Structures are given as C-alpha cells and as structure tokens.
Amino acid sequence: MTREPAEPLRLDYLIRAGSVHSMTGETYRSVGVRGPEIAAVSAEPEGLDDLAGAGTAVVDAGDLTLLPAFADSHEHLMEASRSMLLVPVGEARSVAEFTGMVADAARDAAPGAWIVTSIGWHESNLAENRLPTLAELDAAAPDHPVLARRGGHLAVVNSAALRAAGIGPETPDPPGGKIGRLADGGRDGVLEGGAVYQVAAFAPGPGRAQLAAALGTTSAAYAALGVGTIREAMINLEELLAYQDAAGRDLLRVRVRPMIRVGAELTEDAAIALIDGLGARSGFGDDRLRIWGLKFVLDGGVEGAALEQPYASDPGNCGHLNWDPAAMTRVCAEAARRGWRIGTHAVGDRAVRALLDVYEAVAAQVGPLPPWTLVIEHGLLAGPAQRQRAVRGGFGVTVQHPILWNMASEMLLTWGPERTRRVSPLDQWLAAGADLAAGTDLVRPFNPMTNVWGMVTRGTKSAGIQGPEHAIGVATALELYTMGTAALNHEQDRLGSITPGKLADLVGYPLDPLTAAPDDLAGLTPAFTIMGGRATHDPDKRLAR
Ligand SMILES: [Zn+2]
Numbered sequence: 001m002t003r004e005p006a007e008p009l010r011l012d013y014l015i016r017a018g019s020v021h022s023m024t025g026e027t028y029r030s031v032g033v034r035g036p037e038i039a040a041v042s043a044e045p046e047g048l049d050d051l052a053g054a055g056t057a058v059v060d061a062g063d064l065t066l067l068p069a070f071a072d073s074h075e076h077l078m079e080a081s082r083s084m085l086l087v088p089v090g091e092a093r094s095v096a097e098f099t100g101m102v103a104d105a106a107r108d109a110a111p112g113a114w115i116v117t118s119i120g121w122h123e124s125n126l127a128e129n130r131l132p133t134l135a136e137l138d139a140a141a142p143d144h145p146v147l148a149r150r151g152g153h154l155a156v157v158n159s160a161a162l163r164a165a166g167i168g169p170e171t172p173d174p175p176g177g178k179i180g181r182l183a184d185g186g187r188d189g190v191l192e193g194g195a196v197y198q199v200a201a202f203a204p205g206p207g208r209a210q211l212a213a214a215l216g217t218t219s220a221a222y223a224a225l226g227v228g229t230i231r232e233a234m235i236n237l238e239e240l241l242a243y244q245d246a247a248g249r250d251l252l253r254v255r256v257r258p259m260i261r262v263g264a265e266l267t268e269d270a271a272i273a274l275i276d277g278l279g280a281r282s283g284f285g286d287d288r289l290r291i292w293g294l295k296f297v298l299d300g301g302v303e304g305a306a307l308e309q310p311y312a313s314d315p316g317n318c319g320h321l322n323w324d325p326a327a328m329t330r331v332c333a334e335a336a337r338r339g340w341r342i343g344t345h346a347v348g349d350r351a352v353r354a355l356l357d358v359y360e361a362v363a364a365q366v367g368p369l370p371p372w373t374l375v376i377e378h379g380l381l382a383g384p385a386q387r388q389r390a391v392r393g394g395f396g397v398t399v400q401h402p403i404l405w406n407m408a409s410e411m412l413l414t415w416g417p418e419r420t421r422r423v424s425p426l427d428q429w430l431a432a433g434a435d436l437a438a439g440t441d442l443v444r445p446f447n448p449m450t451n452v453w454g455m456v457t458r459g460t461k462s463a464g465i466q467g468p469e470h471a472i473g474v475a476t477a478l479e480l481y482t483m484g485t486a487a488l489n490h491e492q493d494r495l496g497s498i499t500p501g502k503l504a505d506l507v508g509y510p511l512d513p514l515t516a517a518p519d520d521l522a523g524l525t526p527a528f529t530i531m532g533g534r535a536t537h538d539p540d541k542r543l544a545r
Contacts, residue, residue: 009039010053012533013504013543016045019512020066023482023497031066033504036287036532040500057545064527065512067478068498069228069505070448071485073398073439074343074377076152077222077230077256078239080443081214083118085206089148090121090444095128099140102148106141114161114203115141117148120443124409124462131156134189147203151443152234152345153300155191157199162187165199174198176264176322193304193322194265211242216251221445223253223536226526228505231398231489232258233343233377233441234295237278247289253536255288255505257489259295259343262331264322271331281339283490287503287532292489293341295377296332298323298351302410305348305381312416318350325354329361336366336373341490343375343398352382356389363393371435372396372488378403378441380423381415387432396435396488399424399480401454402442408463421467426455426480428470437484438477452477452513453522474513474521504533508542 013033020028020041032040032048042048045062052058083090087105092098098121105115123131137146137158145161162168169186173179177194181187191199206214222230235243235258246252260278262271275294282293299306299321306319332342346355359374376382376390376397390397404411404423411420429436438455440446453459455477458468486496494503508527511520529537538544 009034009051011039011048011051011056012545013057013059014048014052015059015061015066015506017061017064017066017508020498021478021514022499023068023479024499028498031498031506033530033533036503036534038498038500038502038504041498057543059542061508061527061542064508064510066498066506066508067513068482068496069507069529069531070226070481071229071231071489071495072222072227072448072481073231073437073485073488074233074400075230075440076234076443077215077218077232077254078211078235078242079119080445081211081218082206083120083443084214084218085210087115087117089117090125092121093125093127095126095130095132095136098126098132099136102137102146103140106144106146109144111143113144114164115144115146116203117146119149119151121148121150122410123150131190134158134187137189145203147200149196149200151301152297153193153196153304155196155199157189157191159187159189161199161202162189165202167199174265176320193300193320194263197263197265208238208242208245211239212245212249212251215242215246216249216253218445219246219251219253219256220536223529223531224526225445225447226507226509226529226537227254227445227448228507228529228531229255229257229485229489229495231292231439231485232256234259234261234297236261240291243289252288253531255290255495255531257290257292259292261295262335264297268327268330272334275331275335275338275340282341287494290489293343294335296323296328296342296344298328298344298346298355299348301347302407302414306351306354307348307381307415308350308353311414312419313414319348321351321354325358329358332358332362332374333365336362336369341373341375343377345377347378347380349381349383349386352376352379352386356386356393356395359395360389360393369394370490372490375488378424380404381419384428384432387429387434391433394435396437397429398437398439398488399426399429400439400441401426401451402440402446404458404466405450405454405460406442408460408466412463420463422470423466425467425470426472430472430476435484435487436480437488438480439485447523447525448481449509449513449521449524452481453518455480456518456521459522474518478513504530506530
C-alpha cells in the first residue's frame with residue numbers, strides 16, 4: 001500500500017508587508033493565509049514564496065504595516081444599527097434643529113406612531129447646552145409620543161409618551177430609576193435609569209429583518225476602521241435573533257460576542273428564571289457570532305454614577321445603585337453556577353466597591369472561576385484599594401478611553417477636575433497587575449487609532465489633555481486592543497495575534513504605529529481589513545483575487 005503524498009500547502013493570500021507586528025513580540029515581513037486562517041509567517045519578504053501556487057493572490061504591501069484587526073471590548077453595535085433607523089438628532093447643533101427633526105419625523109409618521117430618536121446625542125453639542133424640554137417636544141409633536149433616549153441612562157419624552165406609558169403625576173419611580181418633575185410637581189419629561197426602559201417598552205422597535213440589514217451596514221463601517229471583533233455590550237433576546245439573522249445572511253462584517261441584558265427592574269426570581277430560560281451558556285455559537293455572557297448595569301453614567309463623595313455639581317447627590325447587592329449576589333451566583341460569564345457596568349467608585357463585594361461573594365460561593373469570568377465594565381473612578389481587590393479576585397476590567405474623550409467636559413462639571421483627570425488610569429491598573437481589554441462604548445464607529453492616540457496622550461475631544469500621567473505606550477495600547485480582548489472573549493487560541501493557526505483577522509496601515517509620532521495616529525485609517533481570510537474593507541482593491 002502506498003500513501004498519497006501530503007497535499008502541498010498552497011496559500012490563498014501571500015501578503016508581503018513593510019512590517020508585521022504579531023503582538024507576541026515577533027515582527028515578520030510576510031504572512032500566508034489559507035481559508036479563514038493564518039497558515040504561515042516569515043521574517044523575510046520572500047520567505048513564503050514556495051507556498052504560493054497558481055491560485056495564490058500575492059499582495060505586495062511593502063508600504064504597509066500589518067497588525068491583528070482590532071477587537072473592541074465593549075461597544076453597542078446593535079444600538080448603533082438601531083440608531084441608523086431612527087431620527088438622527090446627533091446631527092442637531094441647537095434645540096431648534098433637534099425639535100425640527102422631531103417635527104419633520106412626526107409629519108411623515110402615521111397618526112399616533114411613536115417618534116424615536118437615535119441615542120447617540122448629547123446636549124453639549126447643542127448651542128444651548130441643555131436638554132430639549134417636554135414643552136418643546138410637545139410643540140414639535142403634539143399628537144405623537146416622542147422618545148429621545150440619550151445614551152444608556154437618560155431620556156427626554158413628551159406628554160403623549162408619558163400618557164402612552166401610563167405615567168401620571170402619582171406614578172412612583174421604578175426601582176433604579178427616576179421620573180423627573182418640575183418645581184410645580186408636574187412631569188418634566190426627563191427619565192433616568194429604569195424609567196427609560198419603563199417608557200421605551202411601549203415604543204415599538206424596527207422589525208428583525210430591518211435590524212439585520214442595519215447590522216450589515218454598521219458592521220461594514222466598523223470594519224472600514226480596522227475592527228475585526230466587537231463584544232456587543234447589551235442586547236435582549238429579540239436582538240440576539242436579529243444577530244442570528246444577520247449572520248445567517250452573511251451580513252456581519254465583524255465578529256460579534258454579545259452580552260444578554262439582565263435588567264435591574266426584574267425581581268431576583270424573575271432574573272434567575274430569565275437565565276434558566278436561555279437554555280445555553282457562555283461560549284455558545286461559532287467564530288462569527290458567539291455569546292459572551294450576561295450584562296448587569298449597577299449604576300449610571302456621568303450623571304447617575306454611584307460616587308463615594310458627592311457630585312461637584314450637586315453636593316446633596318452621590319448617585320444611585322440599580323441593584324441591591326445581596327439580590328445581585330444571588331442572581332450572579334446562580335448564573336456563574338450555570339456556566340455564565342458576567343460583565344457589570346460600574347462607573348463610580350461606590351459602584352465599583354459594591355460590585356467587588358458582589359463578585360467576591362459570588363467567587364466564595366461558587367468556587368474558583370477562570371480569569372475573565374466576572375468582569376468590571378468601565379470602572380472609571382475605581383481607586384487604588386479597589387484596583388488591588390480586582391486583581392486579587394481575578395476580575396478583569398474593560399477600559400474605554402473614548403468615554404473620557406467624548407465626555408470630559410461633562411465630567412469636569414459634574415465630577416470636578418480632580419476626579420476627571422484620574423478617570424480610567426490605565427498606567428495604575430497595569431502597575432497593579434490588572435487584566436485589561438480596550439474598547440470604545442461610543443455607539444458609533446470610532447477610529448481605533450484615535451482611541452490608541454487617546455490612551456497614549458490622554459487627549460479628549462473638547463477638554464484638552466486629562467491626567468497625562470496615566471498615559472500608556474503605543475505597544476501596550478495595541479496589545480490591550482487585540483490580545484486583551486481576545487483573552488476577555490476566552491479565545492486567545494483563535495484571535496488576538498498574527499500566529500499560524502489563528503484566524504486571519506488583519507489590518508494594514510500606511511504608517512507603522514510603533515514608530516509614528518503619536519499625533520499622526522489620531523487620524524490614521526487602514527488601507528485594508530481582513531476578517532477570516534476575507535476582505536471586509538479594501539477600497540483600493542489591493543486584495544483583489
Ligand atoms: Zn456600554
């Protein structure tokens with residue numbers, strides 16, 4: 001009996017680059033891709049030539065630097081896609097423009113239909129630097145309920161929306177939420193925390209087919225900025241189905257690792273029943289779409305964050321916790337026993353302290369858990385003692401410089417300058433030995449290289465440099481944004497570096513970020529992006545076969 005000779009390894013792509021930063025310490029000059037995977041690497045530009053055959057596309061990218069595609073540890077791709085289908089008030093520059101867009105949408109809408117705005121807006125971008133009022137929204141759309149959610153924790157609505165949600169003068173605040181009032185006791189239309197969801201539940205969303213198509217468009221926009229993976233920071237089960245539809249129709253241009261929301265408005269038993277009813281656990285899915293875990297939200301954002309010391313702008317206010325720590329401990333322990341990973345939004349120092357209490361209690365009850373099972377999302381104002389506890393407990397932290405970049409002006413007003421400059425001190429976290437993974441949380445495609453520039457300079461959009469002493473180096477920033485997120489997603493063996501056997505998620509840049517001046521990174525965009533051996537961004541057809 002004779003053996004067939006082994007099939008010779010023939011590459012689909014042979015890419016020769018100026019340099020290839022593997023993220024494992026080595027630098028190469030050529031990368032070979034076969035199917036969805038990296039098949040070979042070489043320190044020589046011609047080192048893989050004998051693996052090329054008639055079907056191999058040879059890409060001469062000697063002018064480019066190759067990196068692993070970026071992996072965003074915390075971003076709301078679903079919300080960004082949903083926003084695409086909503087009134088784009090993020091483009092308004094005054095209250096009149098904002099309400100004008102609402103009035104236009106109401107004019108085009110069916111009688112009584114909800115008018116829902118995108119959530120990607122902030123009053124600091126409006127000339128008046130304030131929220132639109134209930135009266136202004138009433139004037140713009142007297143006969144349509146209007147829901148203007150701003151980010152994840154606040155919304156402004158009109159009278160018709162309050163009526164549609166059954167909210168009157170006597171309605172109590174929901175757990176973890178606040179329905180705002182005017183001085184005269186009437187409603188002011190401002191909703192916080194759980195109250196946002198209480199009203200949003202009445203606003204019908206777009207259909208699944210529409211959402212799936214929007215995910216295709218939005219994911220392509222992230223891919224065009226060099227992103228290969230997004231850990232989706234909060235969805236419900238209907239939205240998970242939309243993701244499955246998008247994956248099934250081959251529309252997703254980034255890998256997605258969703259987190260399923262466990263809402264603070266649920267009772268303990270209802271939360272445990274929801275988790276039981278999922279019928280799966282963390283890790284279910286495939287390389288394209290794999291469930292990361294569960295998402296809890298323990299406090300608010302810049303306004304609602306639970307602080308140890310009062311707000312600079314409101315000395316009587318220390319923010320709020322959405323969960324009773326004992327209830328959350330019980331729900332999280334049940335989830336961890338069932339094989340679920342948990343990520344919890346905690347922004348203020350008081351929220352991080354409460355979350356560490358919860359996670360330590362869960363670990364004590366359930367037993368040792370692998371790294372990146374219980375995760376702190378943001379931890380913006382964590383102090384030194386909390387950093388030590390997070391490291392000791394093995395609780396990793398997802399960090400997002402773009403929150404500071406975007407919100408520093410608001411933080412200076414609400415938290416004051418001392419707290420703002422120590423938001424997310426990556427140098428301190430790293431010095432303490434923490435596991436970190438970098439991301440954005442901006443609810444819109446954000447250039448990862450602008451994020452890298454921010455981590456390296458502590459630069460912000462409109463408040464200059466904040467806490468330059470907390471900057472980190474470019475190589476470390478890139479590592480947190482590739483290997484860091486791969487570890488967070490429990491797939492270091494599949495993604496995060498340019499290593500044979502790993503998935504071929506690559507991005508090519510016209511500058512080498514490791515030698516470029518930091519300010520040249522802020523606007524640097526990729527020449528191409530590859531996900532799983534397929535071009536997801538290739539405007540100059542450099543990868544054409
Ligand atoms: Zn988020």
